[in-house]
Amino acid sequence: MRSVGIDFGTTNSAIGVAEGGEVKLARFEHANGVADTFRSILYFHPDARDKLGRYEPVGGPRAIDRYLEADGRGRLIQSLKSYVADRGFQATSIFSRTHSLVDLLTLLLADIRARAEEQLGPLGSRIVVGRPVHFAHASAPEDEALAIERLRAAFANVGWTDVVFEHEPVAAAYYYEKQLTQDELVLIADFGGGTSDFTLIDVGPSRAKRADGGKSAILGTDGVGLAGDALDAKVLHHVVAPMLGLGSTYRAMFGRELEVPVWIYSKLRRWHHLSFLKTKKNLDLLEEIASQSDEPEKIRALLHILDNDLGYHLYRAIERAKVELSSKDETRFSFHDDPLEIEAKITRAEFDGWVAEETTAMAECVDRLLAKTGVPASSVDQVFMTGGTSFVPAVRRIFDERFGREKIRAGGEMISVATGLALRACEP
Numbered sequence: 001m002r003s004v005g006i007d008f009g010t011t012n013s014a015i016g017v018a019e020g021g022e023v024k025l026a027r028f029e030h031a032n033g034v035a036d037t038f039r040s041i042l043y044f045h046p047d048a049r050d051k052l053g054r055y056e057p058v059g060g061p062r063a064i065d066r067y068l069e070a071d072g073r074g075r076l077i078q079s080l081k082s083y084v085a086d087r088g089f090q091a092t093s094i095f096s097r098t099h100s101l102v103d104l105l106t107l108l109l110a111d112i113r114a115r116a117e118e119q120l121g122p123l124g125s126r127i128v129v130g131r132p133v134h135f136a137h138a139s140a141p142e143d144e145a146l147a148i149e150r151l152r153a154a155f156a157n158v159g160w161t162d163v164v165f166e167h168e169p170v171a172a173a174y175y176y177e178k179q180l181t182q183d184e185l186v187l188i189a190d191f192g193g194g195t196s197d198f199t200l201i202d203v204g205p206s207r208a209k210r211a212d213g214g215k216s217a218i219l220g221t222d223g224v225g226l227a228g229d230a231l232d233a234k235v236l237h238h239v240v241a242p243m244l245g246l247g248s249t250y251r252a253m254f255g256r257e258l259e260v261p262v263w264i265y266s267k268l269r270r271w272h273h274l275s276f277l278k279t280k281k282n283l284d285l286l287e288e289i290a291s292q293s294d295e296p297e298k299i300r301a302l303l304h305i306l307d308n309d310l311g312y313h314l315y316r317a318i319e320r321a322k323v324e325l326s327s328k329d330e331t332r333f334s335f336h337d338d339p340l341e342i343e344a345k346i347t348r349a350e351f352d353g354w355v356a357e358e359t360t361a362m363a364e365c366v367d368r369l370l371a372k373t374g375v376p377a378s379s380v381d382q383v384f385m386t387g388g389t390s391f392v393p394a395v396r397r398i399f400d401e402r403f404g405r406e407k408i409r410a411g412g413e414m415i416s417v418a419t420g421l422a423l424r425a426c427e428p
């Protein structure tokens, strides 16, 4: 039996096998090189079908390559994990065929499995799968149960019938522990695309020697269903949406002056909702608004994005600006697609202000975990920060303020969870 672990992430996935205490991660090729992570994206090309006429999607880095080659044709499905706990998302239609959420997860996992097995060999039926402490968009325990049920079904569909779920921050703790020669009480903080997850855990050489195999080392876990995607949504709302007509007015029937409906812009935030925006009814409404608007060019810009399916490019431009603000005090948001040009300067201070609601929710979650476990911040030996969103200075500040900068460690941002899950898979 091999020890296999997979971090099925909102944005990036990674998969590895542990042997003799060492983890080998699968590597994935794409147009610009090779990476340890597999972008959690599925792409349906309108012409790629099998003999039975079924569409054959590709996942990961190849999905993006194909999408770009196809000049924006076809459908890209992203951040699927943020929908697993969302009862409202049952299925989506792709080229007039309905795909359930479990189908889409299955297609993505089948591709990851096939690519990984090319390098790592057969991956068997048992796998340790990471899960956030609380799934994004889960509003009740039943939603969490639904998420697990859907994930189990998709994993079983691709041959992993024996799935063990482990909390993602606990997995990151296994990764961190490998470098320790002494015991420590550590707070693990994993900030991804969809969720932010925390655990307080005793790690080090003596953990594995505990009678219960180390389970009692976990003092507590907690998490919130927001992370990088939620920060992107704030940039969209404050920078991009106003340039696409948010806040503009138009003359409606009987000469009434109305604001362009806000719901249009909230649909822009998630790809699945964005596809709903492109119905004939909505496009007609936007045409009508454009003809009566005080700022028609902004509504035309929105129509240009919808007509040309530029959602993915728009999200990437937003992400680029956000990532740049992790290392610079200001950046230029820039998005071009002839004749559309959107440019804006964003300072880090502005960004920090826009995302204050999210960083406050993260900070409150950390405080709640400390209170619940009765561990004062001064008793925590180290804080280990990981996951892509841990690079955001406003996120790091939460920990600097509570624990002091000298206690903060960071690393393995994109691979810590997958590596830890494979190590965890060595245990029963």
Ligand SMILES: Nc1ncnc2c1ncn2[C@@H]1O[C@H](COP(=O)(O)OP(=O)(O)OP(=O)(O)O)[C@@H](O)[C@H]1O
Residues within 6 Å of the ligand: 008, 009, 010, 011, 012, 013, 081, 168, 191, 192, 193, 194, 195, 196, 227, 228, 229, 319, 322, 323, 324, 326, 386, 387, 388, 389, 390, 391, 392, 413, 414
């Ligand atoms: N330098 C950076 N600055 C700010 N954000 C970043 C940086 N690098 C990556 N990110 C963000 O990190 C997120 C992806 O991180 P990661 O791969 O850890 O998430 P994930 O594991 O897929 O998601 P989750 O754990 O929530 O399921 C994205 O939102 C991405 O924009």
Ligand SMILES: [Mg+2]
Residues within 6 Å of the ligand: 007, 009, 010, 168, 190, 191, 192, 193, 387, 417
């Ligand atoms: Mg993650």
